[in-house]
Amino acid sequence: MSAVEWIATHVSGGQRLTEETLALVADFTLIWALFEGTEAHGEDVIVVDELQSIAERVSHDFSIQRLDEFVTFWSDRYIADGSTNHRFDRLNLAHRPHRTLVENVLIKSDDSLVNKIYATLLITYRLRNNLFHGAKDIQYLDGQRENLRYASDLLKTVLEASGRYIYHNA
Template sequence: MVQLADIEKVAPGVESLSTEEHEALQRFTLLWTLFEAQILGSNASVRKISEKVERIDPEIINGDWLTEHLDYFSNRYIDGGNTNYRFEKLHLRTNDNPDLVRAVLTGDNADPASQLIGCLTIVYRFRNNFFHGIKWAYGLQDQLENFTHSASLLRKFLEKVPNGI
């Protein structure tokens, strides 16, 4: 168990996070900062994510490396063909293109570039919700798989996509 008694005083519940949760948060934080610095020029936005993805050779995106993450996000945010309460908790803003994310998750948009943009938009919202405190409102509960999948997607992206796209 990670010793965080000093942080527990200001962040109740952090000390009770499992080793796996701590590792997932650390991996996500490290990989997000690399992604933002190397791919987004240290200036993250959905617009910038979209611009970068649209420059990627379609053959890179067409591999099956995205499928696992798209399936996870779809299963998490779609029930019976419609978005659920968890989708609303992403706090997608107008400039986050929620219609694209919704269409990707429901399967109405099967374009691989759009799917990657949709998944990275969700990861971006995790980043904002985590780094700006919304996730702390409920003690990071129910977030292990979110951060695990997000970190895995970022790692795969950084491995597959050439620097400076």
């Protein structure tokens, strides 16, 4: 029995998940593994501590147009009337400097290229943590499709700008 079949049979609400959602979860999981394997320095390193240096490193070759698309998407999702909304709170950005940085980028009071990349990586990291470690209610996973799509696309854009396509940590 595949994971999809098992979820549909054994998890309340699992039968309502779309194939598109499940494919996006799988895509995000795979691209995150590639990102972490190529961009993180080792097993003992906490990825969130490396996100700023990754942003600095890839900023020279990062597509500005793509970055603007990512910032616009997440601004539209997490900002209402010039301030953060309930969705933003559910990112669970507990570290105050991270929360402030992401908020400033999304309300467009911080236009630094590196900070915009860093903030979008922080959002993606929180999506990853919430997916893998956060409170689970599979019935809400369909509502994360666009988030997962943009997060995967961000990671692909980082990998393209980085030029690291193989596992350096193997």
